[in-house]
Amino acid sequence: MMISNDIEQLISMLSRLPGLGPRSARRAALSLLRQPEARMLPLAHLMERAATSVRTCSLCGNLDTIDPCHICTDSTRDGGLVCVVETVGDLWALERAGVHRGVYQVLGGTLSALAGLGPEDLNVSSLLDRIAEGGVREVILALGATVEGATTAHWLQEKLASTGVVVSRVGHGVPMGGALDVLDDGTLAAALIARRAL
Amino acid sequence: MMISNDIEQLISMLSRLPGLGPRSARRAALSLLRQPEARMLPLAHLMERAATSVRTCSLCGNLDTIDPCHICTDSTRDGGLVCVVETVGDLWALERAGVHRGVYQVLGGTLSALAGLGPEDLNVSSLLDRIAEGGVREVILALGATVEGATTAHWLQEKLASTGVVVSRVGHGVPMGGALDVLDDGTLAAALIARRAL
Ligand SMILES: [Zn+2]
Ligand SMILES: [Zn+2]
Numbered sequence: 001m002m003i004s005n006d007i008e009q010l011i012s013m014l015s016r017l018p019g020l021g022p023r024s025a026r027r028a029a030l031s032l033l034r035q036p037e038a039r040m041l042p043l044a045h046l047m048e049r050a051a052t053s054v055r056t057c058s059l060c061g062n063l064d065t066i067d068p069c070h071i072c073t074d075s076t077r078d079g080g081l082v083c084v085v086e087t088v089g090d091l092w093a094l095e096r097a098g099v100h101r102g103v104y105q106v107l108g109g110t111l112s113a114l115a116g117l118g119p120e121d122l123n124v125s126s127l128l129d130r131i132a133e134g135g136v137r138e139v140i141l142a143l144g145a146t147v148e149g150a151t152t153a154h155w156l157q158e159k160l161a162s163t164g165v166v167v168s169r170v171g172h173g174v175p176m177g178g179a180l181d182v183l184d185d186g187t188l189a190a191a192l193i194a195r196r197a198l
Numbered sequence: 199m200m201i202s203n204d205i206e207q208l209i210s211m212l213s214r215l216p217g218l219g220p221r222s223a224r225r226a227a228l229s230l231l232r233q234p235e236a237r238m239l240p241l242a243h244l245m246e247r248a249a250t251s252v253r254t255c256s257l258c259g260n261l262d263t264i265d266p267c268h269i270c271t272d273s274t275r276d277g278g279l280v281c282v283v284e285t286v287g288d289l290w291a292l293e294r295a296g297v298h299r300g301v302y303q304v305l306g307g308t309l310s311a312l313a314g315l316g317p318e319d320l321n322v323s324s325l326l327d328r329i330a331e332g333g334v335r336e337v338i339l340a341l342g343a344t345v346e347g348a349t350t351a352h353w354l355q356e357k358l359a360s361t362g363v364v365v366s367r368v369g370h371g372v373p374m375g376g377a378l379d380v381l382d383d384g385t386l387a388a389a390l391i392a393r394r395a396l
Contacts, residue, residue: 003290004263006248013241018229019222028215030287033261036249043211044245050204051234051242063231065202089228092201 007033059130061106061123063088071095071103078102080137082127084156086110086144094142102140110148111155119155131163138166145172145190205231257328259304259321261286269293269301276300278335280325282354284308284342292340300338308346309353317353329361336364343370343388 003011007029015025032040056062057069064070071077081102085091086109094100105127109117130136139160143149153169160167172190201209205227213223230238254260255267262268269275279300283289284307292298303325307315328334337358341347351367358365370388 003293004252004261004268006244006251006263007261009244010248013237013244016237017226019218019225024217026287026290027217030261030285031216032245033248033252033286036252039211039214040245040249044242044249046204046207046211047230047238047242047245050208050231051238053204054202054231054234063202063205063228065204070202087228088231089224092224095201 059126060104061088061108061126062091062104080135081140082130082136082138083140083142084127085142086149086152090142100140102138105139107143107152110143110146110152112148112151122152124156124159128159128163131160131165136165138168141167141169143169145186257324258302259286259306259324260289260302278333279338280328280334280336281338281340282325283340284347284350288340298338303337305341305350308341308344308350310346310349320350322354322357326357326361329358329363334363336366338366338368340368343384 010032011022011025011029014020014028015022017025020028032043053065054063055065055067057064057067057072059068059072062069062071066073072079078101081100082105083094083100083102084105084107085094086107088106091104091106094104105123107122107124109115109122111117111119111122127139131139139156141153141156143153157167171194173187173194208230209220209223209227212218212226213220215223218226230241251263252261253263253265255262255265255270257266257270260267260269264271270277276299279298280303281292281298281300282303282305283292284305286304289302289304292302303321305320305322307313307320309315309317309320325337329337337354339351339354341351355365369392371385371392
């Protein structure tokens with residue numbers, strides 16, 4: 001294939017991003033190459049800036065340009081209510097939904113024998129510190145409804161049992177606006193178990 | 199949504215790339231932000247380099263770091279056989295397939311009343327120059343099997359009629375390894391029309 005090295009490398013690097021296969025990486029590369037000044041350079045400069053400006057919040061594990069992050073330093077949010085999520089992507093999803101007015105703890109993953117992730121790989125010490133300092137009333141576990149998520153929730157629940165804070169878990173079930181017939185069996189089972197009298 | 203400006207902008211710029219929706223743009227941004235040194239900076243630097251190193255070949259319209267491009271300057275390729283494609287992406291597809299040993303002419307689009315693209319917007323003058331200089335035996339039209347592709351092929355065929363070069367068109371029909379029942383009606387019709395006696 002007679003493509004210049006720079007173009008080959010651009011396609012190859014783009015195709016390693018999650019969500020982009022080789023085909024969409026080629027389309028993305030072509031679209032950038034067609035507008036070098038209007039699209040490629042601005043994106044390159046932004047990425048260069050973000051690579052140095054964005055850091056991990058030492059309190060919660062969020063990604064932000066300030067440490068502690070905007071959420072941790074927002075005095076209008078309830079610091080006594082900590083929502084534990086697996087990834088910053090989950091934090092973003094909850095922020096988009098605008099349903100949590102407390103703060104977060106981003107674990108950075110779940111316990112997973114397969115991925116070789118143990119308790120020491122999860123970002124929990126800053127949560128334990130915050131609890132030890134007092135002021136945390138409730139920890140909401142918003143982990144995935146997966147085996148790893150459930151294992152991690154169980155482990156955290158035991159770890160927090162002696163601290164006296166309330167530990168809760170988000171409900172699992174039928175998504176709002178979701179039809180039942182497209183859901184997997186596990187979700188349907190969870191929805192039935194989570195049923196409430198009307 | 200309490201996300202830093204740099205992160206918001208990164209997601210927004212990535213989501214404007216073809217093939218990336220908001221969801222995959224967020225996943226891509228997160229993956230880059232997690233490995234600023236290992237992934238984001240190298241990609242940023244490569245994009246910066248490519249934005250200045252990659253140019254449009256003045257002979258054929260291909261994108262390359264040299265002008266004329268590697269294909270036009272390759273003496274092992276048949277300069278008398280010119281394959282006309284709509285985009286550089288189509289050129290890449292033919293190069294991956296390794297089926298064309300001649301050179302190319304990249305139109306940069308098709309005639310399209312809807313997109314407001316007329317003959318003056320297509321990169322054809324360098325093809326006409328090459329033909330006028332002699333040495334071009336055959337022009338293969340490898341345009342999409344769309345209304346716009348057919349219109350453009352018809353227009354080019356008329357434009358080249360007086361030049362004396364052979365004008366051919368790639369066959370349309372059932373893709374190799376493709377099942378008939380997943381093809382659209384137009385392809386099936388084209389396949390029937392393009393039938394050959396065995
Ligand atoms: Zn924070
Ligand atoms: Zn060329």
